[in-house]
Structures are given as structure tokens and as C-alpha cells.
Amino acid sequence: xxxxxxxxxxxxxxxxxxxxxxxxxxxxxxxxxxxxxxxxxxxxxxxxxxxxxxxxxxxxxxxxxxxxxxxxxxxxxxxxxxxxxxxxxxxxxxxxxxxxxxxxxxxxxxxxxxxxxxxxxxxxxxxxxxxxxxxxxxxxxxxxxxxxxxxxxxxxxxxxxxxxxxxxxxxxxxxxxxxxxxxxxxxxxxxxxxxxxxxxxxxxxxxxxxxxxxxxxxxxxxxxxxxxxxxxxxxxxxxxxxxxxxxxxxxxxxxxxxxxxxxxxxxxxxxxxxxxxxxxxxxxxxxxxxxxxxxx
Numbered sequence: 052x053x054x055x056x057x058x059x060x061x062x063x064x065x066x067x068x069x070x071x072x073x074x075x076x077x078x079x080x081x082x083x084x085x086x087x088x089x090x091x092x093x094x095x096x097x098x099x100x101x102x103x104x105x106x107x108x109x110x111x112x113x114x115x116x117x118x119x120x121x122x123x124x125x126x127x128x129x130x131x132x133x134x135x136x137x138x139x140x141x142x143x144x145x146x147x148x149x150x151x152x153x154x155x156x157x158x159x160x161x162x163x164x165x166x167x168x169x170x171x172x173x174x175x176x177x178x179x180x181x182x183x184x185x186x187x188x189x190x191x192x193x194x195x196x197x198x199x200x201x202x203x204x205x206x207x208x209x210x211x212x213x214x215x216x217x218x219x220x221x222x223x224x225x226x227x228x229x230x231x232x233x234x235x236x237x238x239x240x241x242x243x244x245x246x247x248x249x250x251x252x253x254x255x256x257x258x259x260x261x262x263x264x265x266x267x268x269x270x271x272x273x274x275x276x277x278x279x280x281x282x283x284x285x286x287x288x289x290x291x292x293x294x295x296x297x298x299x300x301x302x303x304x305x306x307x308x309x310x311x312x313x314x315x316x317x318x319x320x321x322x323x324x325x326x327x328x329x330x331x332x333x334x335x336x337x338x339x340x341x342x343x344x345x346x347x
Contacts (some may be wrong), residue, residue: 054081054266055207055345056273056286059257068070071098071260079266087113088120088220088249093135096246097121097257102269104274107343111316111329115250116200122333123228124242125210125235132168132225133241144210144237152212153204155234156274161196166227180191197222210337211242251282276326284311286339288327296328300340301338316342 060071068089075084083106087099095097096119101109126144129136167180180192198219205213212231217225225241232239247254258272292302296319304311311317317339319328330339 054079054102054270056102056274056275057105057108057252057279058100058102058269058273059099059252059258060100061254061257061259062285063097063259063261064093065248066260067092068098068254072100072205074260075100075263075269078263079269085109088117088246090246091135091244093133094199094244094246096244097249097252098246099249099252102207102273104188105162105279106347107345108276108329111343116217116219116248116253117246118215118248119224119251120205120245120247121214121216121224121228122242122244123214123231123239125212125232125237127206127240127241128229128232128238132223132229133244136240140238143235144235147207147235149207150206152235155231156202156204156214158234159199159202159227159230163195164194165223165230166194167192168223168226187269195221199227202227212239212246216240217248226336251279277318277324280318280326280329283316283329286317286319286330288319288321290322293327294319296330296344299334299341301340302330302334304332304334304337304339 058075064070068086072084072086081102083103085101085106087101087109090098091098099112101313125140127138128140129138133165172180199216199222200219201215201217203215214279215226224244228239228241241254256274263272264321288302288307289295295302311334313332313334315332317330317332318326319330319339319341321327326345329342332339
């Protein structure tokens, strides 16, 4: 098996996403390596790591929905909106009815405007917000629109609330925790967070970093390029047309055009079922134009 593919790491809390990459490089050298969706140091769960040619697929996979198991603790607020920060207020919160908690959580369903946490990697004027915050720069953090596809109440063991959240890329779960606390009037912060899904990447496809000691271990858990794109429609490219792709020229769209959508991404495979690239459909000209080539 080639070393082109994705390794789905179930990251343990306490380790940064960059440290995961650094550790993998020591286990097995790669020409190219990268990951999708940074996880904060204290967050755990799915971190998809792309190796070699798989790095080229990141732009087509990074916008997938994300799912988290989150625990909020009531009565505490911090400057980072999670337990890693400095406590800014602390009190004994009242005991709430579960129905009241469910009603508050339901307000976050759908498209919402979030204020980006000051302690985040979001850049303003080329500088990360967390650096500005640590320097004591007085400024109001910018806002952004995100979408919460589903937010489900799981459990309430005072003062902790457990929630299952499915959301769009760029959603700050700790900002939701903080906002929930504001609505309840007692304050809240993020206690713990685990990402359980990112697009088609799920925990059942993952492995802990501790299980990887040598190249053979990496190969064992590596998902092939074709496996990673199993949700993409496929177009087989005849050998005579491969040169057109390499020269950036469009190729004919085969089959019934009604089966395709305008600007739809499609995986391009050769007659040996090897992935050779990602294309984009043009239903008007009935062609597919290459977006990214994969070297064999």
C-alpha cells in the first residue's frame, strides 16, 4: 500500500494538533503532511491527517459538517471561554429544570452570529487574536455567521450540561457555552470537548496516536484516496483523455447529464480504478474540468 491517504487520529486532550503532526513525522517520514480542522489543546477526538498526495484533497474535504460531544460547566466564566483560561467570575448557579435548559439550547439551532473568542487563532491585520489578547490590546472581537445543524441536550448533572452538537466549519463551541451561560444568567464555560465526526470521517475509522510506533502501524490504519472520496460521484477517464486533464483541458461528461449538478465535484479515476484527480462538472458544456491532479 502506498503512503498516500488519510490517517484519522483520535486526538487525546492535552496535545496540540501540531504536536500530533510532529509525532507522526518521527514515526514515519512524509514528503507532505497536513491536517483538517485544528483542535484546541484541551479538546479531543477526530483529527484527519493527510499524507503525501492526500494533502491535495484537503480543500475538498475541509468544509464537511462537524459533530461534537461537549460538556458545559455552569457558574464559571473564563477569559478563554474554557477551563484553560483565567477565571473571570465564579458563583453558585441555581438548579435548572431540564426543560429550561433544552429551550435555551434550541435558540442556537440554525444560522447564528457568533463573536469570535479573543483567545483564538483568527487573524486581524495579520496578527492572531490570541496574541493581541495576551498583549492586552483593547478591541472588540469580530463576529461571524455559522450554522448549527443540530444541538441536542444529553444530560444535566448540576452544574454540568452535556450536549451533542453538529455544526458548520468554524463554529466555536466554547462561544456557545459562554452564550448559554449569559442567557441563563449564571455564566458558563466549556469544560470538555470531543469531536466525534468531521464530514465522512468518524471515530470507528480512527486510531489513537499511542498505537502507532512504526511505518507498518501507519499503513494499517491509512485510508486510501478512493476510500476518503467514497461520497463523491465517480467518472472513469479513458487513457486517451488523460493527457487532456494533464494539460488543463476539459473532458466530455459521460452518461445522462440529468445525473449531474452544475459545479459538482467528481472524483476522476482511470480504467485501473486509480484516483487521478478531482474535477468540476459543467452541465452547460457537458464537460468536466480538472480542479486538482493526483500523481500516480
